[in-house]
Amino acid sequence: MKPVFEVTKGMREKVSHYCPGCTHGIAHRLIMEVLDERGQLGDAIGVSPVGCSIVAHQYLNVDMIEASHGRAPAVASGIKRVHPNSPVFTYQGDGDLASIGIGELIHAAGRGEKFCTFFINNAIYGMTGGQMAPTTLVGQKATTCVEGRTVEQAGNPLRICELLNTIDGAVYVERVSLHSPSAVRAAKKAIHRAFEVQEKGLGYAFVELLSTCPTNWGMTPVKATEWLKENMIPYYPVKQFKCPEEVK
Amino acid sequence: MQEKRLLKGNEAFAIAAINAGCRFYFGYPITPQNEVPEYMSRELKKVGGSFIQAESELASVNMAYGAASAGGRVLISSSSPGIALMQEGFSDLAVIQAPVVAINVMRSGPGIGGIQPGQADYFQVTRGGGNGDYHIIVYAPKSIQEACEMIYNAFDVADEYRNPVMICADGMLGQMMEPVCVPEPREAMKEEDIPAAKPWALTGHKNQRERNAINSVFLQQEVLEDFNMNVLAPKYEKAKKELPEAEIIDVEGAEVVFVSYGSTSRMAREAMEILKEEGIKVGLIRPKTLWPFPDFAFEQIGESTKHVIAVELSMGQMMQDVKLALNGRIPVSLINKVGGVLLDPEEIAERTKKIMEVR
């Protein structure tokens, strides 16, 4: 009998520490499915961040290294110099990428580094317990803005895809979401394109995945996906910002 | 050794690294080490290597973290404030056991400080400037020639110990020219040879082995304790047995023993000659490794020695290791200059005589 469901080949058979309803699991699977379909699981090298996905290397069945907070793009730049033909990716959350690591991000993009970044934007610091992130929405509550983020105190949230869209070295920039099955299918296609851009040596490829954090948002998983759709997508539009002709 | 050439220190350091098989360099401009990245930017590509001008020292040390983990032979360089910015990275390199060689062309501090030579990075480099129980192996050359030899060997030491190794030069050694014979070029490791030579490296598992995971996070305290006690500690103990090096001159029977390292030891060496002419017996211990510190050299100090004097360009940082090595046997004094001002041999000789009068 043909099995209808199997453990993703690129995932290790380990129970994850992620909270119920968290979308990290979906993002992990999508990247591993793509690498598997591309026949690159044996060649891929991943860089995990500091944040909830700090131990992604425990779950993803590819060679992985963990970077210190925010430094994943610098680490990946070093790896790619030694193995220029291997698919290299960073997997980073919003605190890691958009706050402490934004310098490394922008300069990796500026150099047109030939690796991919998968950016998990759930608008909050998850691992440290729900503090405000650079991507926390105005009015959204967090432990360092218990009455909701205000523009006066913290400014407006950063839109990273829009920022990278101004950088020539970032040749592929797309924002996707993980709030529904159809959105997840679209996300997988974006991840495919990102690795395709890398394989063809076209430049830096960046995919933002809008994600949920039911625990720190204080919502059920179902409510969290609704909240993402109703609140995040209007501010962070799901959109392909740029894509080279070669991979369209 | 290659033929004798007149080379600026920083360029000679870069040549020695390339000749040692280094093919990856990540740097950021800071005086007085800029000739290192400049040379690497021109020359590495000619030998199939790779250079990145990083956006900061923070990025350059993390590029090294990635490249070394991927199996590359990596050099980074900076000067004191830049080395300070890299300290998180050194702690990370130590815990993931990445073989990286770093050159610190020291200048004066604290803060942005000055750009003239200094030795006030001693604590920063020997005490673990980053967090946690770790050590980096530190060499201190007195000349451009010795720096080249130390850099050349440092890559092997880094590989053997799987630990970062630092060469502490200073603005004088970096900026001056001296005749030097650089060690002969060695063949660099090819990418396809990395998996066999460095089975722990990130090369892709090729569906032939378990995936390699390199991490510095240990969320279970017992696992981290086990790692610190049973992986790092024995390695550091081995280093303490095998690596300490010192040059020891005329210590036996000496009334005064200078302890001095790096370029400053050259001034102390000349001061010895001045004092010798006045009938004062002076010896010199010159640590060539700052960590592990060459405690063994101090066993040679006998009953005749009444004064041990640390001669250094700091407020007495190395002096603390001298005191630890002597363990209270003999009082230790300090002859120093700071802020980028250099000691000269006549001044060392004069201050030595004052120290001898007071006691």
Next chain:
Amino acid sequence: MAMQRIIVAGFGGQGVLLIGQLIAYSAMFDNKEVTWMPTYGPEMRGGTANCTVCVSDKPISSPVGATCDILVAMNGPSLEKFEPMLKPGGHLFINSSSVTIAPKRDDVQVHYVDTLGIAAGEIGNEKTTNMVMLGAMLRTCDIVNIDIIDKTLAYVMKGEKAKFIPDNKRAIMAWKEE
């Protein structure tokens, strides 16, 4: 030979760092111990440049020092700045094409070198002023065997630059003490 410490100072563009390096190369080829040390950092942006060269038969401890045995002053500000460092009896070479002030010291041996006059006149190549000064200093002071200079020039002027060697050599040999 006891250690000789030489300071070469002037405007950027007068070739003072090169003069120092040519002394250093010559000393190396003459199997002597030698160090060359430039000033570095912001002060080199101000248009002045200087370097210290030490030459000795014994290992050299410091490449710089509070005094010097020989001072080559290519311009007035350098003369004023470094004259006090010259040891009594030391050699002071003044580029009289540029320096209009008189030295204050009367306990040193002063040599006036009209570098531009010689370079533009006898040599017919204004770019050789620094070589005129180098030659004046090397042939007056017992630093290296002057024959070594051929090897030095051949070493630093390779390939396309080799065509400059004859003019430079003539410039080095041109100055005569009046």
